[in-house]
Amino acid sequence: MNDQASSTVTLHKNLIGGRDVPASDGAVLDVLSPADGQLFARIPSGTAEDIDAAVKAARAAFEGAWSKLTATERGRLLIKLAAAVEADADHLAALESRDNGKPLRQSRADVTALARYFEYYGTAADKLHGEVIPYLNTHFIGVERVPHGVTGHIIPWNYPMQIFGRSVGAALAGGNATVVKPAEDASLTILRIGALAREVGFPDGALNIVTGLGRTAGAALTAHPGIDFISFTGSPETGTMVQTAAAKNHVGVTLELGGKSAQVVFDDADLERALPSLVNAIIQNGGQTCSAGSRLLIQRGIFKDVVDAVAERFRTLRAGHPEREPDLGPMVNQAQQRRVEKYLERAKNEGLTVAAAGGIASDAPSGGYYVAPTFFAPVAHESVLSQEEVFGPVLVATPFDDEAEAIRLANGTAYGLAAGVWTRDAMRSTRVGRAMRVGQVFVNCYGAGGGVELPFGGFGRSGHGREKGFEGLVEFTTTRTLVIAHG
Numbered sequence: 001m002n003d004q005a006s007s008t009v010t011l012h013k014n015l016i017g018g019r020d021v022p023a024s025d026g027a028v029l030d031v032l033s034p035a036d037g038q039l040f041a042r043i044p045s046g047t048a049e050d051i052d053a054a055v056k057a058a059r060a061a062f063e064g065a066w067s068k069l070t071a072t073e074r075g076r077l078l079i080k081l082a083a084a085v086e087a088d089a090d091h092l093a094a095l096e097s098r099d100n101g102k103p104l105r106q107s108r109a110d111v112t113a114l115a116r117y118f119e120y121y122g123t124a125a126d127k128l129h130g131e132v133i134p135y136l137n138t139h140f141i142g143v144e145r146v147p148h149g150v151t152g153h154i155i156p157w158n159y160p161m162q163i164f165g166r167s168v169g170a171a172l173a174g175g176n177a178t179v180v181k182p183a184e185d186a187s188l189t190i191l192r193i194g195a196l197a198r199e200v201g202f203p204d205g206a207l208n209i210v211t212g213l214g215r216t217a218g219a220a221l222t223a224h225p226g227i228d229f230i231s232f233t234g235s236p237e238t239g240t241m242v243q244t245a246a247a248k249n250h251v252g253v254t255l256e257l258g259g260k261s262a263q264v265v266f267d268d269a270d271l272e273r274a275l276p277s278l279v280n281a282i283i284q285n286g287g288q289t290c291s292a293g294s295r296l297l298i299q300r301g302i303f304k305d306v307v308d309a310v311a312e313r314f315r316t317l318r319a320g321h322p323e324r325e326p327d328l329g330p331m332v333n334q335a336q337q338r339r340v341e342k343y344l345e346r347a348k349n350e351g352l353t354v355a356a357a358g359g360i361a362s363d364a365p366s367g368g369y370y371v372a373p374t375f376f377a378p379v380a381h382e383s384v385l386s387q388e389e390v391f392g393p394v395l396v397a398t399p400f401d402d403e404a405e406a407i408r409l410a411n412g413t414a415y416g417l418a419a420g421v422w423t424r425d426a427m428r429s430t431r432v433g434r435a436m437r438v439g440q441v442f443v444n445c446y447g448a449g450g451g452v453e454l455p456f457g458g459f460g461r462s463g464h465g466r467e468k469g470f471e472g473l474v475e476f477t478t479t480r481t482l483v484i485a486h487g
């Protein structure tokens with residue numbers, strides 16, 4: 001175990017070159033539980049020196065033991081890691097709920113997805129291959145798929161395990177050695193995965209984890225000249241800094257920067273089927289989900305009926321302690337709670353109509369970062385609440401008249417991550433689905449199945465590059481073309 005219990009506050013260490021180490025200067029960060037604001041753990045506040053040591057350890061692994069493994073052997077290690085995660089599922093889920101505040105059922109779902117990512121990429125590792133290109137009859141041309149080298153991974157706090165699985169899992173399967181900087185608010189499960197990886201036999205340095213602040217450890221990682229490729233998930237503002245740092249070192253990035261995803265409800269939709277999804281898509285993880293369905297676009301003839309039905313469900317929703325299986329947990333930290341509350345205040349000051357609000361459970365501990373879910377309707381498409389990502393349990397509804405207007409509104413923000421379309425008309429579902437400028441479109445469902453196998457990523461302000469699915473594995477490799485003259 002990486003954590004040493006000291007009364008009730010656990011002290012954790014970084015994983016660098018296969019060893020558990022404190023920050024180079026011994027500094028630590030307090031970890032507070034979002035449920036009650038109480039201190040329960042400490043993590044290293046990683047320094048630029050720690051990042052440098054981690055990058056060097058990764059480079060040594062990349063040029064040494066890690067690169068000596070075949071793709072099949074790398075895959076087997078990932079499959080073993082999947083089994084270790086499953087065996088540790090209860091511990092990981094409890095740790096995540098404590099650290100991040102998400103309800104236990106969501107943490108369990110994240111563990112399942114994490115194991116599935118390792119299984120998926122473990123079994124895919126030796127299925128990724130290059131090609132032979134016809135050229136001159138006197139030449140043989142082979143195009144090989146090769147790893148980037150040392151990859152840097154900045155993981156956010158909203159789905160730490162899932163985002164680790166999709167990005168680090170794919171990078172390792174592709175043969176890269178990795179350096180990971182988890183979010184300061186959700187590092188504990190990532191450190192635990194590191195310990196499990198060591199237990200199942202990953203060579204030292206293939207996976208390094210340095211916790212700490214984004215502006216120090218994170219910035220040092222993305223600016224490090226020893227990093228060959230960067231995967232970032234987080235805000236557009238930090239994404240710009242990451243891409244700027246990458247540009248200075250001339251390395252590639254995948255950026256997944258959130259969204260303002262619309263669910264389009266046509267008047268022929270199966271509303272019984274749609275309603276639970278319309279609500280859950282914004283409540284899941286307290287709305288702190290990049291692909292949250294945060295905008296409802298509803299055809300005018302059924303606008304009132306759908307708003308009333310969603311409002312009825314919203315009134316029953318309660319934010320509460322993550323271990324008591326509430327509808328939603330607290331926000332991850334006080335800053336996020338205040339950020340969401342500011343959006344709510346602004347909307348109310350602008351005169352937006354609250355169609356319904358849920359509440360905070362009466363037994364929710366004081367000191368926790370709870371926000372009552374709130375549903376505004378009708379909301380103009382141009383309003384701030386329709387255009388900006390709130391990253392909280394805040395839903396808006398806007399009416400539309402016809403298909404053309406629905407498409408215009410759905411595509412009418414700076415983002416482009418996901419969309420939902422609800423209709424019984426098969427031709428329309430395909431037409432509208434294919435008109436969405438987003439990375440994933442769901443028809444008569446939303447975010448179904450977690451999407452381990454499905455390529456995921458954005459357009460515009462939602463970022464670029466694709467993770468998840470086989471596409472994610474391809475993204476963490478590049479090509480080398482071998483030209484052999486033989487006559």
Ligand code: NDP
Nearest residue numbers: 155156183184213214215218219234235238257258290391
């Ligand atoms: P950030 O984008 O700042 O944080 C995301 C990750 O980047 C964290 O690991 C963070 O570390 C790290 N980071 C922060 N600054 C730097 C830097 N200069 N260089 C490298 N890495 C850095 O988001 P916030 O946590 O501040 O959340 C603000 C908003 O961002 C949210 O309200 C939401 O809208 C959006 N967001 C979107 C996510 C998504 O899934 N697309 C995920 C998280 C946030 P640390 O946390 O330690 O500072």
